[in-house]
Amino acid sequence: MKKRKIIIWCVVIFAVIIIFFGLRLSMIRALEQVEIRTHTLEKTDLMDSVFVSGTILSSNTKYVYSNVASYSIKEVYVEVGDKVKAGDILARLDTTSLELDIKQTELNIKNAEESLKNEKASIETNLQKALNNLELALLDLEEAKKNYEKIKTKYEASASTEDEFSKAKTALEKAQIAYDNALVTLEDVKNRSTASIENNIEIQKATLEKQKKILNDSIIVSPIDGTVTMVNAKENGPASGLLFVIEDTENLIASTAIGEYDIGFIKVGQEVIVKADGLGDKEIKGVVSEISPTAMKDASGNTASTSNVQFETKITLTEKDPNLKIGMNVRLTIILEEKNDVYSVPYDAVVTEDDGNQYIYVLEGEKDQSQSGLPSLLRTGLRDINARKIQVQTGLETDMYVEIISSELEDGMRVIADPSQIQFASLRSARQNRLLRRLRDGF
Incomplete structure (x- = not known):
């Protein structure tokens, strides 16, 4: 043990x-x-880039208003999602009273033009009559002058009586007065004007043109080919304010804000890789198409923040995908420089x-x-x-x-x-x- x-x-x-x-x-x-x-160590592709987030927008967006807001909306022909072409009718205003006004104005013009025609004919007739009267008065005056000179010579030679001489003189004076009156009448006829009638016609025509423009504007049409993305117009409702939004949903852009540190490296034409949750692993290619020359501003027009100055930059998408929608958030990789098949190491190496x-x-x-x-x-x-x-x-x-x-x-x-x-x-x-x-x- x-x-x-x-x-x-x-x-x-x-x-x-x-x-x-x-x-x-x-x-x-x-x-x-x-x-x-x-x-x-191995040869790889090297890429210097700037990573930013952005939002998908339409390359062409139009906000549709009515130029004649005083009329109500009679009919609306489109809904959100409808495809339209430039010139397609979106809505029509109720212009019943306007159409009656146009008919009345056209009638006024017709009547005024008829009055003008009659007035011109009257002036022409009176002018010819005045000319004829003047011609006769001139003949009478010349005849009275001859007779007066003849009687005067005889009277001075004591071959004519004083009574004959007095009658000849009176006849001459009357002939002169008649001639002068004929001249005045002719001038009056010549000065007779149709200006007031013509002026009235011009006013009526201007009114008609304005009325027809309003009638034309009462038909609200799409300014571009695109898709209806907003409809505020309602039948029997007012035609004031924003009525429709039409956007090109085929050609899209991405809008982003780039800080002042990176904006100096961004150039128009640089390639961009676009990613979105809605695309899964798929990447869409794009290119920098527009860089704002000034920093983004707030509603009052001032730079939004002195500590976070940003510049709006737009990227045109060069590829299409039906899953990419307007308003989507996207991740953007802006390629500043790229090299293929080179050796690279971590910075600290x-x-x-x-x-x-x-x-x-x-x-x-x-x-x-x-x-x-x-x-x-x-x-x-x-x-x-x-x-x-x-x-x-x-x-x-x-x-x-x-x-x-x-x-x-x-x-x-x-x-x-x-x-x-x-x-x-x-x-x-x-x-x-x-x-x-x-x-x-x-x-």
């Missing part, structure tokens, strides 16, 4: 010793290990050293056969790290990656994603050396 207890205690002590030294060895190995993040040159650090003898191009984690001993630096030139930069150029680059190289990790590990190991020595000395 006593011997059995001794054996048990020996086993327990031995197990404790094994566990103790196992833990010490594990601590030593853990302290000697460092984690190095690497990036497997490129370091600028004291000589002013840029370098990356590549693990020697380490190649990743997966060619994933994604960062991976390498756990190794600090003393086992064997890295060489390669001088590179940088090119296109994106939010996370930068293009690198060098003739020494090869697919599969494992680039240290952050060379500062090695420096930090070296500093850390110096502080751990004493602990490591103590742990080793304990064996």
